[in-house]
Amino acid sequence: MITNKQLADLIFPNIAETIDDLEKRYPPRNLPAGAEVTRFAPSPTGFLHTGSLFTSMICRKVATQSNGVFYIRLEDTDTKREIAGSGEQLLDQLHIFDVNPDEGYLGNAEKGQYGPYIQSKRASIYCVVIKHLLEEGKAYPCFCSAQDLEALRNEQERQKLNPGYYGEFAKCRNLTNDEKYEKIKNGEKFVIRFRSSGNHENKIKVSDLVRGDFEIAENDQDIVIYKSDGLPTYHFAHVVDDHFMRTTTVIRGEEWVASLPIHVELFAALGWQAPHYAHLPVIMKVDEETGNKRKLSKRKDREAAVSYFIEDGYLPKALIMYLMTIANSNFEEWILNNNFEGMENFIFSFKKMSLDGALFDMGKFNFFARELLAKFNKNEITELALDYAKKYNDKLYQTIKNNQKYFSDIMNIDREKANPRKDYEKFSNILDIIGYFYEDGYNAALEAGLPFNEKFSKEDLVSALSAIKEKLSIDQDEQSWFNNLKEIGTALNFAANNKEYKANPELFKGNIGDLAEILRITLTGRKNAPNLYSVMVVLGIEESHKRIDRVISLLKN
RNA sequence: GGCGAAUUGGAGAAGUGGCUUAACUCACAUGCCUUUCACGCAUGCAUUCACGGGUUCGAAUCCCGUAUUCGUCACCA
Numbered sequence: 001m002i003t004n005k006q007l008a009d010l011i012f013p014n015i016a017e018t019i020d021d022l023e024k025r026y027p028p029r030n031l032p033a034g035a036e037v038t039r040f041a042p043s044p045t046g047f048l049h050t051g052s053l054f055t056s057m058i059c060r061k062v063a064t065q066s067n068g069v070f071y072i073r074l075e076d077t078d079t080k081r082e083i084a085g086s087g088e089q090l091l092d093q094l095h096i097f098d099v100n101p102d103e104g105y106l107g108n109a110e111k112g113q114y115g116p117y118i119q120s121k122r123a124s125i126y127c128v129v130i131k132h133l134l135e136e137g138k139a140y141p142c143f144c145s146a147q148d149l150e151a152l153r154n155e156q157e158r159q160k161l162n163p164g165y166y167g168e169f170a171k172c173r174n175l176t177n178d179e180k181y182e183k184i185k186n187g188e189k190f191v192i193r194f195r196s197s198g199n200h201e202n203k204i205k206v207s208d209l210v211r212g213d214f215e216i217a218e219n220d221q222d223i224v225i226y227k228s229d230g231l232p233t234y235h236f237a238h239v240v241d242d243h244f245m246r247t248t249t250v251i252r253g254e255e256w257v258a259s260l261p262i263h264v265e266l267f268a269a270l271g272w273q274a275p276h277y278a279h280l281p282v283i284m285k286v287d288e289e290t291g292n293k294r295k296l297s298k299r300k301d302r303e304a305a306v307s308y309f310i311e312d313g314y315l316p317k318a319l320i321m322y323l324m325t326i327a328n329s330n331f332e333e334w335i336l337n338n339n340f341e342g343m344e345n346f347i348f349s350f351k352k353m354s355l356d357g358a359l360f361d362m363g364k365f366n367f368f369a370r371e372l373l374a375k376f377n378k379n380e381i382t383e384l385a386l387d388y389a390k391k392y393n394d395k396l397y398q399t400i401k402n403n404q405k406y407f408s409d410i411m412n413i414d415r416e417k418a419n420p421r422k423d424y425e426k427f428s429n430i431l432d433i434i435g436y437f438y439e440d441g442y443n444a445a446l447e448a449g450l451p452f453n454e455k456f457s458k459e460d461l462v463s464a465l466s467a468i469k470e471k472l473s474i475d476q477d478e479q480s481w482f483n484n485l486k487e488i489g490t491a492l493n494f495a496a497n498n499k500e501y502k503a504n505p506e507l508f509k510g511n512i513g514d515l516a517e518i519l520r521i522t523l524t525g526r527k528n529a530p531n532l533y534s535v536m537v538v539l540g541i542e543e544s545h546k547r548i549d550r551v552i553s554l555l556k557n
Numbered sequence: 558g559g560c561g562a563a564u565u566g567g568a569g570a571a572g573u574g575g576c577u578u579a580a581c582u583c584a585c586a587u588g589c590c591u592u593u594c595a596c597g598c599a600u601g602c603a604u605u606c607a608c609g610g611g612u613u614c615g616a617a618u619c620c621c622g623u624a625u626u627c628g629u630c631a632c633c634a
Binding site: 226284333365529 | 569571625
C-alpha cells in the first residue's frame with residue numbers, strides 16, 4: 001500500500017526542504033512593538049487602478065505611522081492574463097504618487113530578506129508546503145477534468161445544492177493512494193486540492209479591522225491550491241507568502257471577504273497564526289445605463305486608471321488627498337485646518353472608515369486640485385506646467401518655451417497673495433483658459449465674434465476704444481489706472497459711480513462697468529477674464545493698442 | 558438562489574438612546590463686495606435619517622420584518 005509520503009515523493013521528488021527550513025530562512029521580523037507589516041500585492045495585468053492606488057496608499061500609511069514595513073509582492077500566478085511590462089509600470093506609477101515600498105518587488109530589482117517577491121519565482125516554496133500537506137493527508141491530487149467539473153456543477157444546480165467541490169462531490173478525495181499513485185505514474189493531469197474539514201452549516205467568527213466582528217459560514221470546499229501549471233492559486237499563495245513574509249496586516253479590497261473562511265482554514269491547517277485583515281470598501285461610480293452603483297471600471301471610466309490623472313496634468317498629491325478623504329472622513333476637516341499641508345502627520349484609522357463604497361466625486365477632487373495648484377508661486381507653477389507639457393502636451397510645451405517669462409506672467413495674475421485665484425485644476429486645459437493671451441487664441445476669439453453689449457452702437461464702441469487708446473496709460477498703479485479709466489468714461493458720458501447710474505440710468509450712456517467690459521472684450525475676446533489692469537500689463541501697451549486697433553477696424557467694416 | 562455587508566440632502570459624511578431645531582466639506586442657489594470673472598464674506602439648501610412594525614418617558618441611534626444596492630460562489634486575482 002502506498003503511503004502519503006510515497007505519494008508526496010512521487011509528486012515532488014526534488015523537494016527536500018521542510019517547513020522548518022523555511023521558518024528559519026524567513027524568521028519573524030525584528031520590529032518595535034506595534035509595528036505593522038503591510039503589503040500591496042498587484043497582478044501584472046494592466047495599468048494601476050485608482051482603487052489599487054487607494055489600497056496601496058493606505059498600506060503605506062499604516063506601515064509608516066506604526067514604524068513598520070510596507071512591501072510589494074508581484075502576484076503573477078495567472079500567466080494567461082499577464083501583460084508584459086505592466087509590473088514595472090505599476091511601480092513607476094506608485095512612485096509618481098509617492099507611494100514607495102520599503103522592500104519587495106521594485107520593478108527592475110528586489111530588496112529585502114523575505115524574497116523572492118515575485119510569486120512565479122517562489123514555486124519551490126509553495127511546493128514545500130504542499131508536500132507537507134500531502135504527507136499529512138490534508139491535500140490530495142485531483143484528476144477531474146474541466147468537463148467533469150462542469151457536469152458536477154450542472155447536477156448541483158439541478159438539485160439546487162451549493163455548487164463546488166466538497167464533501168460527497170469531491171470524488172478524488174476518496175481515491176486510494178494506490179489509485180492516485182497509478183494515475184500519476186500513467187501521466188494523468190492533476191491539480192492538488194486542499195482537503196477541507198469544515199462544515200458549511202457551522203458559523204465561524206471573523207474579525208476585520210474595518211468591519212468589526214461578524215459571522216460567516218465555515219469553508220467546506222476542497223479548493224485547488226496547486227494548478228496544473230505548477231503554480232499556486234491566490235488563496236494558497238496568500239497564506240504561504242503572508243506567513244513567510246511576516247505580514248501583520250493584510251489590507252485588500254472587500255471582494256475578498258467572501259473567501260476569508262478559506263484563508264482562515266488554511267492558516268489553521270498549517271498551524272500558523274493568521275494576520276489581521278482589513279477589507280476596504282471599493283470606490284464606485286453611478287452607471288449611466290443602469291443608474292446603479294458599480295465599481296470604477298477601467299473600460300468605462302477614465303478616472304479608473306491612475307494614468308488618466310497623470311496624463312491630464314493633475315497634481316498627484318491632489319488625488320492622494322482626495323482618496324484620503326474617502327478613506328477617513330475626518331481627514332477633510334483636518335487638512336483644511338492645516339492649509340492643505342503636512343498630510344503625512346495625519347493619523348489614519350481603520351475605525352474611521354466607512355463601510356460602503358464611496359462614489360468618486362470629480363467635483364470634489366477638482367476642488368483639491370485647484371486649491372493645491374493655487375499655492376504655488378509663478379515660477380513653481382511654470383516649472384510644473386513645463387514638466388507636464390514636455391511629456392504629454394507638445395503644443396503647451398512650445399507655447400511656454402517660446403516665451404517662458406510671458407507664460408509665468410500670465411500665471412502670476414492674482415496668484416501670489418493670500419487668496420489667490422483658483423482657475424486651474426490641471427495642466428491639460430490650461431491653454432483653453434488663457435488662450436487669448438496668445439496670437440492664435442485671440443484670433444480665434446475674433447473670428448468667433450465679440451460679445452459686445454447690444455445697447456452700444458458701433459460708433460459708441462469705436463469712440464470709446466479710440467479714447468482709451470489715446471488716453472489710458474498702464475504706467476501707473478492700478479488705482480490710478482482705474483481713475484484714469486473713469487475720467488475717460490466721464491468724458492464719454494459713462495457714469496463713474498454705479499449708484500448714480502442706477503438712480504438715473506437714462507442720463508448716461510452706461511456705467512464704468514460697461515466701459516470696462518468694452519475694453520475687456522476688445523482685449524480678450526470674452527466677457528470673463530481676470531483683473532483687467534493685470535491683463536493689460538501682461539499684454540503690454542503695444543499689444544493692447546494693436547488689439548484695440550484691430551477691433552476698431554473690424555467695427556468699421 | 559445561498560452566504561456576507563451596506564442604506565443619514567446632489568456627493569463625501571459626523572452621529573453609538575436625551576447636549577441634533579442632524580456637525581463639517583464639496584457642489585448648487587441668492588445677496589454683499591466689485592471694472593467682469595474669481596477671491597472673500599453672508600445666507601439658503603434633509604421638518605428628517607430606505608420602508609413598516611416594536612422596545613422606551615424619549616430612537617437616525619436598540620430589536621424584528623421588508624425593500625434596494627454592493628460583494629462573492631473558477632485550475633482569475
